[in-house]
Amino acid sequence: MNEFSYIVKTEDEGVRIDKLLVDVTEDFSRSQIKTWFDKKIVRVNEQEVKQNYKCHTGDVIEWAVPEAEPLDIVARDIPINIVYEDADILVVNKESGMVVHPAAGHQEDTLVNALLYHVKDLSGINGVKRPGIVHRIDKDTSGLLVVAKHDIAHERLAEQLKDKKVSRKYKALVHGDIPHEYGSIDAPIGRSEKNRQLMAVTEKGKPAVTHFEVLERLHGKYTFIECKLETGRTHQIRVHMRYIGYPLVGDPKYGQRKTMDVDGQALHAYQLSFEHPVTKEQMEFEAPLPEKFTTTLENIRKSY
Template identity: 60%
Template sequence: MNENMIIVENEELSDRIDKVITAQNSDWSRSQVQQWIKEGNVTVNGQKIKSNYKSNPGDKIEITIPSPELLDVIPEEMNLEIFYEDSDVLVVNKPKGMVVHPAPGHYSGTLVNGLMAHCKDLSGINGVLRPGIVHRIDKDTSGLLMVAKNDLAHESLVQQLVDKTVTRKYKAIVHGNIPHDQGTIDAPIGRDKRDRQSMTVTDDNSKEAVTHFNVLERLKDFTYIECQLETGRTHQIRVHMKYIGYPLAGDPKYGPKKTLSIGGQALHAGILGFIHPRTKEYLEFEAPLPSEFEALLEELKSN
């Protein structure tokens, strides 16, 4: 446990207690401070308070930072493809076939296992099994992910996702020949009542979902496209492309029974852009298509 003390010395600091504390230490996020208050780790003049407490000049604020929770996830050395890294954020290119974070049936070999071996400082907002994870891509989708190395970065990146300011572009191969060059799919996505492991376009307990797409090349019975996410629902591109009649090639869950045997959907998160949480500079990264995706594309072109 670490103890810190703040003394409110002027009227300008007479504000909500969580704002006063984060103003004194920018490495602490407001959600983290609110959690400490809830757990009784913040006192004012020796008394426990609530998050809406308004500070007064002369208040003695004591913060007891609890020892970090030991993670149950075992670090595993991996040859991760890191595209960018500093003290706040990390951008990694996840290979196809890798699960992002531990879950029942996948407690090792995940991206989080590798990240924990690569760097010890990951944000704790998402708990012990998903440290640093701001957003996810499916096991059989390859491509770029942003990872938060502290809670301040985590909150900023999540807010950018909420504000729809993160650039996320995917390359995909779909069944069928899309006749129009571009389009927008605006259809809410929720859990499929008939299959709780799947998502579907539905009005029941659904959330807004918007996907924009552009046709890159028509390949006889398939179409090579680029999708840009406006929202980030589970399986969004896979569900939306099935919804308009052009399911992803190789998709075992949402594709037709007679699809390509390529070990999962032909989907690659190739472009990722966001505003750096600390410097406020816009950063954008592009990961080339994986070799197996390139090979499939060339094969379809030759046919």
């Protein structure tokens, strides 16, 4: 345990203790500090207090922080495409086929394994199994995601996601000819009651909104679209497009039985924008379509 203390100053009079500790402990995030109160490791004048305690001049605040849990994930020299990196964050263009974080069947070949090799420090808010990962994209979806190097960056990026201030745009190829240029799908997503391994539109699900725009119609058989997420539910675009009758090409879980082999679903997270968690600069990144996705589009154009 690492022990710390702070004597409340005149200018701190009346400030909630949890807010004061955020300012005083620059190396710890607000969510971490909340756990200190849950674990009852914060004391004022040798008495336990709650996080809404209002400080008084001269109060002696003491707290003890447990040692960080060591990572049990193996760092692997796996090539990854880092499109941006600074002291606080990095943005990665993930290849299709790569799992984001360790899980059953994928313990040492994930993006997290690769990140731990290429990057010295990553945030730990999500626990040792998901260091640095603020949001994820499916194994067979390619494209951009942001990774946090420390907990302050992680928490601020997570807040932006929660407040819908992060813009995520995808390009997708779907079966069928969508008859209108634009559309919005507002349908809750949760675990399928018929198959717990799948997600589905269900009344018991969480709110989910996907906006889409037609980019190109391909011979009445396929439609190339752009999707923008307003929420970030598991398999959201895949579930929503199936729900309205235009499933993704190559989707092994939600697609048609007869579909093209494109090594998973034809879905690419091509644009990502957010406010830098430290500098407050507006950041925007774009990643071109993977070669196989581009080849699939070209083959369709030539085939009919």
